[in-house]
Amino acid sequence: MSTKSEIIRLGDALVKEKGFNGFSFSDISKKLGIKNASVHYYFPAKSNLGVAIIDDELERLHDAIAEVKDKQPDEQLKKFLSIYVGIKGENNICIVGSFASDLSTLDDDMAAHLKTLVTEILNWVTSILAEGLRIGTFKFETEPRTKALLIITNMLASLQLTRLTEPGDFETIHNTIIKELKP
Amino acid sequence: MSTKSEIIRLGDALVKEKGFNGFSFSDISKKLGIKNASVHYYFPAKSNLGVAIIDDELERLHDAIAEVKDKQPDEQLKKFLSIYVGIKGENNICIVGSFASDLSTLDDDMAAHLKTLVTEILNWVTSILAEGLRIGTFKFETEPRTKALLIITNMLASLQLTRLTEPGDFETIHNTIIKELKP
DNA sequence: GTCTATATTCCGATAGAC
């Protein structure tokens, strides 16, 4: 893997672990065994790295969407939820929640890319739910977009909150979301 | 108001706006028209201020609970939800989501106090929902504690997320939560 | 209780050699 992509990968992990304002270029250069200046060679400003991290997440989102695009809505939703299960397994929070929490400290460039990421996630989940509703895989009363907002906020905040509540709470939330969609 | 309580109030607002790692003692001293060292007189370390901010929020939670303790469950829930409506009006995020996002960067003292705050919020909402279910004010299928987790995560993350989605999304989530509880 | 002054450390960032 190239140094640049390793920096992005490490930065991504650090955003999920400590938040964008909670890590420094030194955290990355130390773990990578290179010098601070070398990180600046790839990303002149920290905000450039922030944008790259968000864009990388967007690419992986597109991969996930493509991977299950011909499958049934319940399989697609399972794929979406599995992203959060993976993050929970690392005891981290999701990148959107981390960046969104610090929104007012991010520059316009980062905020714009973050908005794109959020929009695409919301559109994907909305379309999964709409199709599931149409063919009877799912049952719910609200607009698909509203249901998508509810499910996304459940998952996003459960990563943040269940590190402070009882063990198993994340799994309970996860299972309840799936159960309540069943016809 | 005393200087000490003004510092806590300003710190509280800054956590909601910028996150605990996104503001400094200078932000407070400048706004208060005093010097940095004066803030340190009241709170030797930043973590001491963090604990005070959390404890102050816990007190206000107790006030809110006491204020509506003899009212009907739907009124109590409305009071709970109104906390988030107020924060949304300031375009901020809630203190629990802000601190919980940065959990791994907080010291043990702050983490312990934060856990207490989260536990008490969860217990309150659980008891509101359980009582509402018992007397028929609310209708839902899960355990009251699970439903409380779902509602809290909806509200917490909607503050973070709806600054990046369409106007009105927060209100939609808010209204849907209330609607879906109706028998 | 608030101030001046200062110590220390860290951070983001850049210039220029190799």
Added chain:
DNA sequence: GTCTATCGGAATATAGAC
């Protein structure tokens, strides 16, 4: 592309005068 060296600034924190 990575390094050394360094800058300017900001952050947390403390000592001691008033």
